Amino acid sequence: MGDDPSAVMANRAVLGNTQFMNQVHGCDVVVVDHVLEQEPTCDALITTTKGVSLAVMVADCIPLLLISHEAVAAVHVGRAGLINKVAIKALHHMRTLGANQIHAILGPSICGKCYEVPLAMQQDVIAHHPRAFSNTRQGTPALDLPAGLIADLSTEGVSYEASQICTKEDQIYYSHRRENPTGRFAGVVSL
Numbered sequence: 001m002g003d004d005p006s007a008v009m010a011n012r013a014v015l016g017n018t019q020f021m022n023q024v025h026g027c028d029v030v031v032v033d034h035v036l037e038q039e040p041t042c043d044a045l046i047t048t049t050k051g052v053s054l055a056v057m058v059a060d061c062i063p064l065l066l067i068s069h070e071a072v073a074a075v076h077v078g079r080a081g082l083i084n085k086v087a088i089k090a091l092h093h094m095r096t097l098g099a100n101q102i103h104a105i106l107g108p109s110i111c112g113k114c115y116e117v118p119l120a121m122q123q124d125v126i127a128h129h130p131r132a133f134s135n136t137r138q139g140t141p142a143l144d145l146p147a148g149l150i151a152d153l154s155t156e157g158v159s160y161e162a163s164q165i166c167t168k169e170d171q172i173y174y175s176h177r178r179e180n181p182t183g184r185f186a187g188v189v190s191l
């Protein structure tokens with residue numbers, strides 16, 4: 001919202017043969033073998049086709065890239081995505097497509113010290129994702145989404161690397177929590 005359409009188009013053109021998605025904090029997974037005319041509405045893209053890049057756009061949520069020799073995925077994981085397990089759904093789908101050893105890359109997102117939430121919301125999330133428990137530096141309730149996601153991925157036997165950069169604290173990255181409206185940055189992956 002509030003993005004300058006021509007700036008968005010110009011930036012996206014740089015990325016060339018890249019599939020974007022209309023992200024809605026849902027758990028739909030779409031497999032593509034070419035860039036579609038219209039962006040699919042989903043929060044996870046998978047491809048087994050070389051030369052097709054997948055992009056996830058974020059401003060505080062986690063841009064998750066899942067890579068293997070057989071398939072790659074770009075996944076949008078926010079609080080809703082952690083709860084609806086979109087990442088695990090994408091992972092399982094990759095395995096049905098023959099992906100063996102899957103490695104996860106978590107890009108920059110808002111950190112557990114910055115992602116302040118109401119107590120009830122925190123309790124709701126940690127009921128199923130205890131590792132997501134966090135407090136802000138002021139000691140108020142917060143959520144550590146990357147920690148929760150890493151716990152899920154580890155349970156699935158996936159290796160991972162996670163950015164230590166916080167999008168709210170690092171001015172290079174866009175953050176909804178720091179400024180609204182904001183731009184978004186893309187995580188891009190290809191086979």
Ligand SMILES: [Zn+2]
Nearest residue numbers: 111114166169
């Ligand atoms: Zn932070």
